[in-house]
Amino acid sequence: MSTYKIVPIENLSDVDIDSLLKESREEGFHYLERLKLDYIQGTNTFNKTGECLYGVFNEKKELIAIGGLNINPLTNDKTNGRLRRFYVSRNYRRKGVGGLLLKEIITVAKCYYKILVLYTDTTQAGAFYLKFGFICENKYPNSTHFLKL
Template sequence: MMGKYRVITITNLLEQDLHTLVQESKEEGFRFVERLLNDYREGTNRFNKQGEALYGIYNEENDLVAVGGLNVDPSSAETGRVRRFYVKKECRNEGVGTLLLKQIILDARRSFSVLILHTDTEKADHFYTSFGFTRGNQYPNATHYLDIGE
């Protein structure tokens, strides 16, 4: 927990109010929060395999202000993938993304030796590289990777 924000593990996404995050992300041109919800509804990705988790960050008013998940990468059981990572605009630069990514990395270390992700924005590139992620195409469908093995 960090000040006015807390991270929770989401066990049922359909019980969360994602409306604001879906709307805002679509207005920014990002469709992946909507895909997160659709994939969850359809059962194609529920973040429930071994090592996987879905996280939400809530503010003091109990509003969901960020979401992010950890999946097993289809290419290797040793590789975790950061998925559907989104922080509400008004909460950016307040440590919310940092809180969320630190939790994902911490939990990923239990099951994976490498953590990968795909992003196509310069801001996200700077954010992830500040955590030690390396930009590169060593892994399929990934733009960044981080060695988290012992």
């Protein structure tokens, strides 16, 4: 198994996300474009207490996955976190990369939140989250899954 390194991203501008962004766009996902734009505009920099952004890098130090945690902006409940901008490169899916990243984000979320929510519109991603204990139910605003922490 290859060696993967999970790294907190303190400044997205210092990370080359272009190849991951291009790949995600080709798959019809535009949320990494939103990640970059929000970061540049300062509307979401994952820097509030309880928030984080992580990247997973391969042995060549290429970004192969990314995911973040925010205070859920769709509720006034500050004990509610939201998984955001989670993407794993096609070539690294089903190799444990997504699970490593998700476990790291859940570990951080447990320190700040009681509930972690997310939204996905793909069956494959939905099945992935179920494996990690998420419940498929739109109990929270604009979410498809939640996890009691």
